[in-house]
Amino acid sequence: SKGEYRHFMLKEIYEQPAVISAALEGRLSDTGVLVESFGPEAATLFARTRQIHIIACGTSYHAGLVARYWLERYAGVPVQVEVASEYRYRHPVVPEDTLFVTLSQSGETADTLAALRYAKTLGYIGALGICNVPGSSLVRESDLTLMTRAGPEIGVASTKAFTTQLIALMLFTLALAKSRSDAPLDAGEQGEIVQALKALAPICQQVLALNDEIEVLSQAFAEKHHALFLGRGAHFPIALEGALKLKEISYIHAEAYPAGELKHGPLALVDSEMPVISVAPNDDLLEKLKSNLQEVRARGGQLFVFADKNVGIHAHDDTQVLHLPHIHEALAPLLYTLPLQLLSYHVAVLKGTDVDQPRNLAKSVTVE
Numbered sequence: 001s002k003g004e005y006r007h008f009m010l011k012e013i014y015e016q017p018a019v020i021s022a023a024l025e026g027r028l029s030d031t032g033v034l035v036e037s038f039g040p041e042a043a044t045l046f047a048r049t050r051q052i053h054i055i056a057c058g059t060s061y062h063a064g065l066v067a068r069y070w071l072e073r074y075a076g077v078p079v080q081v082e083v084a085s086e087y088r089y090r091h092p093v094v095p096e097d098t099l100f101v102t103l104s105q106s107g108e109t110a111d112t113l114a115a116l117r118y119a120k121t122l123g124y125i126g127a128l129g130i131c132n133v134p135g136s137s138l139v140r141e142s143d144l145t146l147m148t149r150a151g152p153e154i155g156v157a158s159t160k161a162f163t164t165q166l167i168a169l170m171l172f173t174l175a176l177a178k179s180r181s182d183a184p185l186d187a188g189e190q191g192e193i194v195q196a197l198k199a200l201a202p203i204c205q206q207v208l209a210l211n212d213e214i215e216v217l218s219q220a221f222a223e224k225h226h227a228l229f230l231g232r233g234a235h236f237p238i239a240l241e242g243a244l245k246l247k248e249i250s251y252i253h254a255e256a257y258p259a260g261e262l263k264h265g266p267l268a269l270v271d272s273e274m275p276v277i278s279v280a281p282n283d284d285l286l287e288k289l290k291s292n293l294q295e296v297r298a299r300g301g302q303l304f305v306f307a308d309k310n311v312g313i314h315a316h317d318d319t320q321v322l323h324l325p326h327i328h329e330a331l332a333p334l335l336y337t338l339p340l341q342l343l344s345y346h347v348a349v350l351k352g353t354d355v356d357q358p359r360n361l362a363k364s365v366t367v368e
């Protein structure tokens with residue numbers, strides 16, 4: 001039941017600290033990930049892995065896009081990510097020693113399952129399925145599995161399923177890094193990420209406590225017809241996910257761009273009627289992002305920035321800023337997802353849409 005919450009979506013947003021802890025439970029030592037969490041053959045398979053192909057749909061696809069940044073940066077493995085409905089109809093060339101990875105909340109998405117069945121004919125070394133539903137088709141048909149442990153997700157718009165997929169994908173990244181002698185991440189850095197993972201749930205709680213402030217921000221969106229989301233690096237997929245949430249439940253047209261692409265076209269759309277939402281964690285790309293935000297301001301755009309409290313981005317006339325607690329750079333994509341979920345939730349409530357059952361959508365897409 002929804003309990004004290006007005007919608008399942010809100011309840012599921014608030015469950016995230018607890019399910020993130022559940023997704024980590026028993027899978028970490030003090031210094032690294034327990035590779036056997038992925039199954040008895042995982043260590044051998046991961047040591048052999050030279051490339052990774054990740055296939056998924058919708059929100060799960062966005063989780064895969066974040067994982068590409070992590071896997072290349074920390075495990076040093078080249079990664080391709082693609083939506084299942086495209087992958088299954090082209091003729092993918094599979095290099096030797098490539099691992100196939102699917103991501104799915106339900107484990108029953110028709111295109112993702114079809115892609116998995118097709119992949120089995122293409123000479124991959126194995127298939128890892130990251131999934132939320134035990135006993136689903138995807139779990140039964142994968143060689144290795146990792147359950148995301150989000151619990152049942154009722155709201156059609158995926159929230160806790162996404163953040164627990166990110167946890168699973170960070171565990172996968174650490175497991176690969178540990179299984180390979182040439183990984184960019186040394187043991188000390190692995191230990192730092194493990195400690196940051198263990199500290200993550202209470203930090204998420206602090207971000208959820210910004211709910212009232214986000215509800216106030218949401219008023220600026222209710223009358224708008226369009227919105228633009230910007231991010232760089234691993235936060236570009238977080239911007240994509242923020243835009244998808246807003247589209248799905250508030251029916252406001254939203255697009256996401258890597259901030260560096262602004263001047264190559266979308267800047268033409270920016271005026272005082274176009275709210276621009278940006279995530280600004282404290283990472284290498286911050287200075288570049290700041291200059292992208294300046295480009296928006298110069299066009300009269302209204303900026304909404306979710307920023308690390310230490311980075312020196314402050315509110316003024318045309319810029320509203322919400323400060324998030326500082327977090328290890330590797331885990332920032334997880335944390336910055338939360339305010340975007342809350343923002344779209346409050347905009348949808350203001351617009352009076354059916355938040356848990358948006359028009360035209362189904363929770364599990366078992367047809368093509």
Ligand code: F6R
Pocket residue numbers: 057058059060061103104105106107108109112156157158159244248363364365
């Ligand atoms: C968006 C959403 C969908 C699903 C997609 C894949 O909020 O929920 O985009 O992510 O239909 O579903 P799964 O993960 O069950 O394969």
